[in-house]
Amino acid sequence: MSVIARWLGPVLLLSGAAFLLSDYHNDVYRKMLLWVALALGYNFLFGICGQVAFSHFAFYGIGAYSVVILLFQFHLPLPLAIVLGVVICVLVALAVAIPSTRLEGFYLALATLALAQLFVVVLNEGGALTGGTSGIANYRLPDIFGVRIRGPWFTAVIVLLVVGTYAVLWRLDRSWFGRACRAVRDNPEAAAAMGVNVARTKVIAFTLTSALAGIAGMVYAFVDNTVNPPIFGIDNAFLLLFMVIVGGAGRHAGAVIGAVLLFLLPFWLSPVVGHHHVLVFGVLVLAAILLQPRGLIGLFDFAKKPS
Amino acid sequence: MQDFLELAVGAAASGCVYGLLALAYLLMIRPTGIINFAVGEWAMVAAFGGFLLLSKLEWPYPLGMAAVLGFMLLVGWATERIAVRPLVARGAPLIAPILALLGMLVIFREIVSISFPPDPHPVPYAFGIGRLDFGLLGGSYQSFFIIGVTLLVFAATWLFFERTLAGRMFEAVALHRRAAALMGINLFRVTALSFAGGAGAAGLAGLLVSPNISAHYQMGVPLAIQGFTALVIGGVGRVEGALLGGLLLAFAEQLTVRYAPIPSGFAQGVPLLFLMVFLLVRPTGLLKARA
Secondary structure: HHHHHHHHHHHHOOOOOHHHHOOOHHHHHHHHHHHHHHHHHHHHHHHOOOOOOOOOHHHHHHHHHHHHHHHOOOOOOOHHHHHHHHHHHHHHHHHHHHHHOOOOOOHHHHHHHHHHHHHHHHHHHHOOOHHHHEEEEEEOOOOEOEEOOOOOOHHHHHHHHHHHHHHHHHHHHHOOHHHHHHHHHHHHHHHHHHOOOOHHHHHHHHHHHHHHHHHHHHOOOOOOOOHHHHHHHHHHHHHHHHHHHEEEEHHHHHHHHHHHHHHHHHHHHHHOOOHHHHHHHHHHHHHHHHHOOOOOHHHHHHHHHHO | OHHHHHHHHHHHHHHHHHHHHHHHHHHHHHHHOOOOOOHHHHHHHHHHHHHHHHHHOOOOOOHHHHHHHHHHHHHHHHHHHHHHHHHHHHHHHOOOHHHHHHHHHHHHHHHHHHHHOOOOOOOOHHHHOOOOEEEOOEEEEEHHHHHHHHHHHHHHHHHHHHOOOOHHHHHHHOOOOHHHHHHHOOHHHHHHHHHHEEEEHHHHHHHHHHHHEOOOOOOOOHHHHHHHHHHHHHHHOOHHHHHHHHHHHHHHHHHHHHHHOOOOOHHHHHHHHHHHHHHHOOOOOOOOOOO
16 A cells, blocks of 8 residues: 555656646656656666667657557557557567677667667658658547547656656666666676676666667657657767766666756757757766766765765 | 679778778777777768868868878877776776767767758869779779778788787787786877877778768768678777778678668668677677787
8 A cells, every 4th residue: 555655646746747737838848757767767778787778769769650650550459559569669679689788898889879770761761651751640649448638637647657667667676687787787797607697687678678668659659649750860869878877877866867957958058059959968978977977966965975 | 793893893982981980999999998989970070171171171182181180180189088088097987988988979069060051061082073994893083092092091000000019019908908008008198099090090981981972960870880880790809800891891781772672771771780690690700809
């Protein structure tokens, strides 16, 4: 009972906020929540398991596109489309992760960079299936049990997604698997000596977080009711990495802070630097790595107990 | 057959460009273990240097090329000074400089995208537009120029590593950092030189390929992927491997575009496919490092 109460509080609080916001602010709020969900997943992969991958945002796109294509090109029912979408994400993730995690080093980073690049090409060249360069638009979320979910209620769905993602990752982080991930990050040889299957741990962490990104993507598909190639470009993959680094890699709170800050920063910066906020992000990341490798959350810890 | 020979020179030229990019990675990975994803961005910076000096200011080609390459050596050195040395000196884990270089990648790209309008910028050919034929083999002046320059660079690099004391120092650091440091080799100087050399090689690749694809602020990432794939194919251990890997990748790409019945955009999938296959089947690359 207390477990349910612990998760119910944040859900009510976060979705309650949506009912107080205007339509425009609801839209901004939804996208911010989705970035938080992505950053939480990516933090598990990069911060806790220590793997650099650039495909997280591509999986977000794969999830979004597969659910839209399965629903509106193949006319499958929603639950089946969601399950198949997750299966697609898992299969692609396995195909990339199994070869690239066999070796020491940063082969996964390269393979996923190539995958992210290829994904956009496939979207552009996909013809009628993906809608080519203009993507797919003019669809809406099918009714669930005859109820049409929209407005702040849809925001509540996203809140459920974020809290659900957090609950899964929080639980995993505290399980033997989370410890195995941290061991693989800090010292693969020692982890292997203690009986952790390093390659398998990496593959599972990658596949799991990629599937979570795919699920977030499925929800995103109905935020703007349009999916098109420019949304899923390589720039956002970098942005996600930067969010986690600036916030503090390896800490859930860090991922949330980084995602919120880097998502909102362009709104405040645009009067000053126009569209060039990415330059500011680059400088922030460099400063974080050089001056405070534990990110903003590290600064916070430092301020809390000066020693 | 005629068709294939027509393709061969062009493919060899792209292969040489990939080879140069792979060489840039290799120069930095061997002594430091650092994968620098900004290699593609360096190529992009050099391409814009070519646009500025050769197209806009109309400097003579050899002078402009020398100036761009000199500038790139400086860029590489500065990158090492800003993003790598403080972290290595502090004893940070290997991932830290790699991430810092990703930050630099974005900074390079944004500076260029702020400084130039977003459309493609033309860069001139070294010898203008023209065609050269050797019996059955034929191709543009630029293709032969690329092949010639690349062979020269690889020959020079090979001689540097095999025949000079400084080159042996690089090898010593690659084999065992601590031992090399104890033998009196200045690790920081080797790292700085490897980054300057890497930027030089990447810059050369960017300058050579830019007349064909035009300088554009987004040209970096595909080049970075192709260069690294070439490196994985050839193997990280040997300088010749970089060139071999580049040539194989380019031929595979061009043959796919020419003969496979798929949209030409999918040729960008060839590097990923190669990467996967080589990591599964032959993770050490085609050429093994000499003991």
